[in-house]
Amino acid sequence: MYLTHTFELPPHLKKALKKATFLEKVTVVYLISVIVVMFLVMGSSQAMKTAWLEDLLSIVPSIAFLVSTRIYNRPANKKFPYGYHRVFSIAFLTGSLALFGMGMFLIVDSSISLISGERPTIGSTMIFGKQIWLGWFMIIALLYSAIPAMILGHKKQKPAKDLHNKILHTDATTQKADYMTAGTAILGIIGVGYGLWWFDAIMAILISISVIKDGYNNLTNAITDLMDRVPYKIGSQIVDPLLEEIEKTIAYWSWVEGFEIRFREHGQVYFGEIKVLTSEDNVEELITEGIKELKQLHWKIHDITIMQVKSLHP
Template sequence: MSERRGHPKEIVEDIRAAERLEWWNIGWTITIIAVMGLAMGSSQAMRTAWVEDALGLVPPIAFLVAARYEERASDAHFHYGFDRVNGLGFLIAAVALAAVGLLLFKDAVTALTTAEHVTIGSVRIWGHDVWLGWAMMGAQAYATIPPLIIGRKELPLAKRLRDKLLHTDALMNKANWQTGVAGFLGVAGLGFGWWWADSGAAILISASIIWDGWKALKIATSELVDGVPCALEEPKLSAEAKAVSTALRKEFPKSKVLLRETGRYIRAEVIGVKAPEEFDTKRFEIPGLKDRWRLESIAFRP
């Protein structure tokens, strides 16, 4: 986010911190994918967790690409700049999350209903038979640590920046460490002879993915079709949008106030009123609006 837009210093610092965190996220996720791939075997829960870990690369990559485009000024082809690139990345992450969740749910249910018995073999090391399930559980345990740390660091940044793409990534990391725990229990269940534990864990994991994907998809779609500015976690009017709408309706009682969201910014339009002389969007008093930088513009249409 560039200083050219007049953002507060702390907001600029937050976006830079989020970019650094996403680079760490990508690096750690690649190591997790490698470790999980080596230890996966024939476990359905491990396969589900591995696919979700691979999917976890989509949000941080989309965030970094969007952050670079947001720096660009408007040009001859994009008169309104590139604020919506963040929303586009959010939509891509949401679609991928929901689609893969449905696919994995189908595979897990099929394995459970057909009573598919997964076996985990052993390997002989230094004259001793070692159950490969230990390697799987070790990989799952490792896969829970980076997402737990990174996700907890992302959430406060996402809330301060009102960045839904970053928030989705934080939820993805939350799902990833929960996936690790569920996969660990699924493999342990196989060790006790519970053949259904592996597929059962995979169903729980994929159901969580589908739910998160569905919520994100509704919010992302609403934003890209000029819906009202939504809250981070649910498709309802955000507190900032309510404050803007209330202030404008009070100032211009005979007007119609329209709001839309472009990326993390709010744009308002007042219908049926001529623009007052020397009206300054940045100086217009809006009680309850803490993050003033989010209000990009107020337009008037008589």
């Protein structure tokens, strides 16, 4: 016998998911336009190339989130008895691995350009009879790649925390900090304009280091989540206070003489097992009521098993 019900978010979170989905669709369209614009004005600047590749890669989390939202609430079945909640964890891992891998590629590519002494050139073009430095177009493109992204990232942060969705939170945090990438690339372009050819590669390396740092941190979190690490509060290294609340609730149960809890993350929700010592006769009824009470604490508590044991330390 397998669970066949479909996971349902609380009504207020359905609105948050709808908002997040809309924002991610807008992000995909926006990033496609950024990728095209950046490619057209990129020239031979290493910093522009690095920023463009980062923008190209930044579309992955948005697509991963949109795909995951079509899968996560499918009913559990014989093949997947725990449901499809971990699709968000897989999406988080995929995006993190892509980010880290691209960062490693970029830092090697930028370092080679610096060591080999490649000198980027930014020419000029005639517009309405006036000579315009192409660097201005690059700077405008970089501002276009940063300012709307910062706004989108800011708007995604609240639904990401409300939904406890790490792929959405990572996307929001990265986009909110896009001004750093754009600012660094702009400095590289200005450096080339003043004849400091090496400045462009240095800025590209700095961007690469930032990409590697974000990729590494996200990759570490994604792997430890898949290894069933204790649930952490999203966006921090603090164990979710909800676990302490669960322990306090169980401690108030008069029929429980001792207990141990163990919880893990499955995407947005928590699965847990609780061992209890009890001498009560109607233990089955008490366990059923206990599960019901714990699930009412928070929507993230999705699947709980409470078992009676003779000893907590076998």
